[in-house]
Amino acid sequence: MKLWTTVTVLTDDIVSIDAPRETLTNVPFPTKGYNFSVKISDKFKAFGNTKGLQYVCRVDPPFVGYSNPWIDLDTGNSYCLFFPYTPEHLVRFKSKEMKPDITVSINASLRKADHVSGSASALFVGGFSVLEMGKDSVQLNLTPDSNKTIITILGSTDIEIYWRDQDLLLVTPIHKKGFGISGRAKYEVSGDYGSI
Structure with a gap:
């Protein structure tokens, strides 16, 4: 019995994210969220069918807010929308290391290939x-x-x-x-x- 394994080395960034330029805050609460632009490399098409390609978004640290994938149907651009929690919600989180401002990272990874991902960071100032x-x-x-x-x-x-x-x-x-x-x-x- 012989076992054949094919390994493909991906050298380029497949998933890249750009953070918004402004400082993020939760007051006033951004009802439309903050847009983190997500780009998926065209070279990924060579490794399989990308029809209906989907990705998931995660926030680090997770207690600050949540993020959802979104595609603008008019432009075709993809985003991770970041929604920070309100001050009323964040007061429940107790930490000795809490500061007035922290760095928030948004991570986007392919839904069926979690190891294929990208991330971007931005400054979050709590209100x-x-x-x-x-x-x-x-x-x-x-x-x-x-x-x-x-x-x-x-x-x-x-x-x-x-x-x-x-x-x-x-x-x-x-x-x-x-x-x-x-x-x-x-x-x-x-x-x-x-x-x-």
Whole structure:
């Protein structure tokens, strides 16, 4: 009995990815995602039928968001669309090594040949959000019956807070947990009744 094995050495990049030029962030949340352009070499056609060729997309680190393959039917261009998770979601991830910004890598590999892949990296800067925040601003109503309010900031908590009427209102930090893109901080707002 004889066993014959054929080995094909691929010397060129079969899958290449280009990262978007802008810095990635999750606030404001990009509803259309970020486009990582995916190109598959024409030379791959010599190694089999590429009709319906598909690829999968992965995010590293995976807790930052998710990615899906997408083809623009008008242009025929292929992409990995990256959708970052919101600050509310990222606050659940707890790590001592978390930073305000991290490098995110998107990897694309052929669906039936996982070892054939390419990747690209981009800078991700986490934003922050305020719990119960309205569309345009946060409104705190302080009345004589309840002259203090608690606000919670999720995400990058390394921020400075400025407010109007500083002689009437006092903003005091009361709790801070974590830092970077998965932080949580609470502030007490107190003072004469009114609203900001």
